[in-house]
Amino acid sequence: MSLRGYSDGMAGNKATQKALQDAAEGRIDAALAAMRLQVKLNPKDLDCTAVLGALLVGAGQLDQAILHLSRGVAHHPNAAMAHNNLANALMQAGRLEESAKHYERALALHPDHRQALLGLSFCRTSLCQSEAALAASERGLALEPDWTEMLINHCHALAAADRLEDAIATMRQVLARRPDDADLRGQYLFALNYLSLPAEEIAEEHRAVRLGVKGPAAPPEIDRDPERPLRIGVLSGDLKTHSVAYFADAPLSRLPAGWTMTVFSLATGAKKDAMTDRFRKLAEEWVDAAPLSMQALDKAIRDRRIDVLLELGGHTGGGCAKALDRKPAPVIVSAIGYPNTTGHPAVDWRVVDSITDPPGSEPLCTERLLRLDPCFLCYRPPENAPEPAMPPADAPITFGSFNLTSKVREETIALWSRVLAGVPGSRLLLKSKSMQDSGMRKRLMARLEAGGIAQDRVDTIAFTSTVEEHLALYSRIHVALDSTPYNGTTTTCEALWMGVPVVCVRGGRHAARVGASLLSASGCGELLAEDADGFVRIATSLASDRARLAALRSGLRERLRASPLMDADGYARRFHAAIRDAWRDRCKGSAS
Numbered sequence: 001m002s003l004r005g006y007s008d009g010m011a012g013n014k015a016t017q018k019a020l021q022d023a024a025e026g027r028i029d030a031a032l033a034a035m036r037l038q039v040k041l042n043p044k045d046l047d048c049t050a051v052l053g054a055l056l057v058g059a060g061q062l063d064q065a066i067l068h069l070s071r072g073v074a075h076h077p078n079a080a081m082a083h084n085n086l087a088n089a090l091m092q093a094g095r096l097e098e099s100a101k102h103y104e105r106a107l108a109l110h111p112d113h114r115q116a117l118l119g120l121s122f123c124r125t126s127l128c129q130s131e132a133a134l135a136a137s138e139r140g141l142a143l144e145p146d147w148t149e150m151l152i153n154h155c156h157a158l159a160a161a162d163r164l165e166d167a168i169a170t171m172r173q174v175l176a177r178r179p180d181d182a183d184l185r186g187q188y189l190f191a192l193n194y195l196s197l198p199a200e201e202i203a204e205e206h207r208a209v210r211l212g213v214k215g216p217a218a219p220p221e222i223d224r225d226p227e228r229p230l231r232i233g234v235l236s237g238d239l240k241t242h243s244v245a246y247f248a249d250a251p252l253s254r255l256p257a258g259w260t261m262t263v264f265s266l267a268t269g270a271k272k273d274a275m276t277d278r279f280r281k282l283a284e285e286w287v288d289a290a291p292l293s294m295q296a297l298d299k300a301i302r303d304r305r306i307d308v309l310l311e312l313g314g315h316t317g318g319g320c321a322k323a324l325d326r327k328p329a330p331v332i333v334s335a336i337g338y339p340n341t342t343g344h345p346a347v348d349w350r351v352v353d354s355i356t357d358p359p360g361s362e363p364l365c366t367e368r369l370l371r372l373d374p375c376f377l378c379y380r381p382p383e384n385a386p387e388p389a390m391p392p393a394d395a396p397i398t399f400g401s402f403n404l405t406s407k408v409r410e411e412t413i414a415l416w417s418r419v420l421a422g423v424p425g426s427r428l429l430l431k432s433k434s435m436q437d438s439g440m441r442k443r444l445m446a447r448l449e450a451g452g453i454a455q456d457r458v459d460t461i462a463f464t465s466t467v468e469e470h471l472a473l474y475s476r477i478h479v480a481l482d483s484t485p486y487n488g489t490t491t492t493c494e495a496l497w498m499g500v501p502v503v504c505v506r507g508g509r510h511a512a513r514v515g516a517s518l519l520s521a522s523g524c525g526e527l528l529a530e531d532a533d534g535f536v537r538i539a540t541s542l543a544s545d546r547a548r549l550a551a552l553r554s555g556l557r558e559r560l561r562a563s564p565l566m567d568a569d570g571y572a573r574r575f576h577a578a579i580r581d582a583w584r585d586r587c588k589g590s591a592s
Contacts, residue, residue, distance in 0.1 A: 013038075016051055026296040028059050028288075039068065044075045050085045058268075058291030062093040073102075080110035087119055092268065096127045112143055121153040128437035128462075130161035148174065152184055155191075160434060162443035164194060164406060182212035182322050186315035193339055194486050196411045199509035203364040206343030209321070214294075217327040217346055220302050226587040229258030230579070233306035233329060236337070237266030237290070238318035239279040241467070243490040244337045248312060250378035251335075253282055254572035262304050264289040264297065266313070266320050274383075294322050301328035308579055311347065314338020331586050333579065334367060336377065339486065339511035341365040349582050351575070352376050355517040356510045364509070370578040374564050375521035378571035379493040382467045388499025388557055389475035390550060397543045398459075400429035400477035400500075402470075402491045405444055407483035413451035415505065415535055416481055420453055422540040429459045429477055431470075436462035474498035478549060479542050485512035492518050496560050499553040501542060503527050505535040521565040524556075 015038055023031040035052040042048050049072040056065035069086040076082045087102035100123050106116035117140040124133035137154035140147060151174050158167035171188040175181065185208065192202050234252065238244035255261055263283040267276075268290040280286050285304070289297050297320075301309060309329035313319020316337055324332055327346040334342050335351035342350070343366050350367040353376040357369055391398060399419060401408070408430070420426050434440050445455050464470045471494060474480075480495040482488055482504040488495075492515055495502045504515030506528060519528045529535035542549050560566055 016048065019051065019055070023055055023058065023291060024293040024296055026292050026300055028055070028291055031055055032059065043071070046072055046076050046079060046082055049075075050081065053085055053089055055291075057089050057092050060267075060288060060290075062089060065089040066093060078109060080106040080113045080116065083109070084113060084116045084119065087116070087123070091119065091123050091126070096123055099123050100127065114140065114143065114147075117143075118150055118153060121150065121157060125153070125157050125160050128160070128434055128440070130157050130437050131439045133157035134161060146174075146177070148178065148181060148184060152187055155187060159191065159406060160437060160440060162405065162434075162440045162447070164191060164409075167191060168195070179208065180212040182209075182214075185209060185212055186319075186321055189340070189343070190315040190338075193511045194406050194409060196409065196485050199361075199364055202509070203341060206341050207366060209343035209366075210345050212322075213345060214322070214325045217325070219327040219330055220305070222307065222330045222586070224587040224589075226584040229256070229260070230307045230583060231305055232259060232261045232579075233301055233304065233309040234261060234263045234283075234312065235266065235289070235301075235309060235320065235323060236263070236312035236318055237268070237320070238313060238316075238337060239263060239265060240267060240276045241273045242275075242318070244312055244318060245275045245279070246380050246382070246490060246493070247336050247377045249278075249380040250568035250571045251310075251575040252279065254568065254576075256576050259576075260284045262287065262306065264301065266290050266318065289323075294325070297323045298326050298328045307331065308333060308583060310335055311342070312337045314340070314342050331582050333370070333582060339489075339514065340509075341367060348586075351578070352510065353517055355520060356513045361510075370582065372571070372574050372578060375517050375571075377489070377518070377521075377565070378568055379497075379560075379565050380568065381494065381497045381566075382471065384468055385494075385497060386468060386472050386475075388497075388553065389472075390499075390553060391476055391478055393546075395476075395478075397423050397426040397478050398429050398476060399423075399426060399479050399481050399539065399543070400431070400474075401481050401483060401488070402431040402473075402495070403483045403488045405430070405432045405434045405440065407486045407488070408444065408447075409483075409485075410447070410451065411485060412483045413448055413453065415484065415532055417452035418532070418536045419481060419539045420457060422536055423543045426543060427457050427459060428453060429461070431461040431463075431473060433463045435460045471498055474500045479503060479539055481539060482515045484515075485509065487512060487515040489514050489518070493522075493560075493565070496522055496524065496556055499556045501527050501549070501552055501556065503529065503535055503539045503542070505529045505532065518565060522563045523559050 019031040019034040032055055038048045039052050049068055053065045053069040066089045069089050072082040073086050083102040083106035087099045090099035103116045103120035106113050117136055121133050121136035134157045137150055137157055140150040155167040155171050168191050189206055261283050262285045264287045266289055306329040308331040311334045314337055321344050324344055324346040332347045333349045334347050347367050349370045351370050353373050354371050449455055477500050480500045480502040482502055484505055485507050492502045506516040507513055516528050529538055
């Protein structure tokens, strides 16, 4: 159980210490019961309230956590600790504005309050207030220049401010001093995927993951029956309304007869939604793993005698590579969520296809490759998506991208600039949550201008309140333009589902070849370019012939529906056959 961020009195009495130990070892109910009793006996004890609140947050009982921590503030209105702890719970609940106010109050009471500064910097980044986030992180680093957690927050704020290169440079400096810092290295590796670097250079950086692995590895003994029903484990923080979930549905909802599935959910304080409920019903057991220490999570996986552990997050926020350090399952497979090798020595296999990772790309990966041709993904569109619609007949040609703004680097801007120059009067529509950050938007618009895209040709949208509203915005776009070298994935699939052609260029590594895989699997290969000239030619050609464009758009949804990209039954058979092959290989003893 991690109680990072909950300040000061965590030592407590023997009962509190026992509760903390129970929580760390996975006995959450016992820990909560003990601390409820402590708070009942000592209702004004701020330390007891802090521990109970932290445990409730870890258990996902956010309303109860906020209730108890609010009482702590009421009893101790001038205690910075009380405001900090309430702010943490509010942030987990997504009540970010309230959270920021309590962090600020804690700092007004105690200007050098470390945990409040740490929380405030993260909270401001989440609020898309990158300049304020940078100010908070710089204030913290002035107190302690080598503060790793704050350095990570500082890098998040730099990236959110559209200063990705500065963020990466800072992470490199810290990793030079702390090469075994697994958390920071994960953030660094994920960020590298956005840059136009040689594939071998990025692969070499991933191989350094081994420096932070806490071992030694101790894979469990197995029943070496290659054909028996398998116990599948799923490790993910993204089995909710999230991009990963749209692609995880096919393999997880169609397990072979006799196979069982246990989900180890890393979601922290996430609100329940329909997709979470769907995956819960599919699982034989659902383990809320976020509150667990790495030791307890390792034990939880081992105790359930998982045969094959599917890791769906890699170095993204939805993953937890550290949980794999001692190899808690005989076979570990990385799939769906991360666009590169994990570099982790405990991961045996990685799910790809022959387009994303063609034969010969094996040296770029520390895992062995499970190629699921024709595509390593299968898309399940959101329910209640509106019907596709064209922009008005008199609307100017509008190109668009709903990808993260972090993917809009100089290589992408150069491509898009040539397309807009080739279609006089055309416009560019960009949608990303980060657009509400005024500092980020200002820097991005300046980079677009420097790349030849005049700001008065660009429209931006920050966010919509529902998935349906988000999808409806595709009716404003004539042609979608992919990013490179980090392609869109969910955005490409949802654009096609909404009847919008997506023009992609085939790149030189997995992240830059996902678009090629998706277009090929969806039967839209004519939208795939092999170089920049081809990208410009395809995009401008579509824009110059509205009748042809309308005809193409009218059939895209049905084309997608009939394609391998949405053949859930066929994909599941291929996926599970590959898992079976990996298991057979392990039973023969050729895997460690």
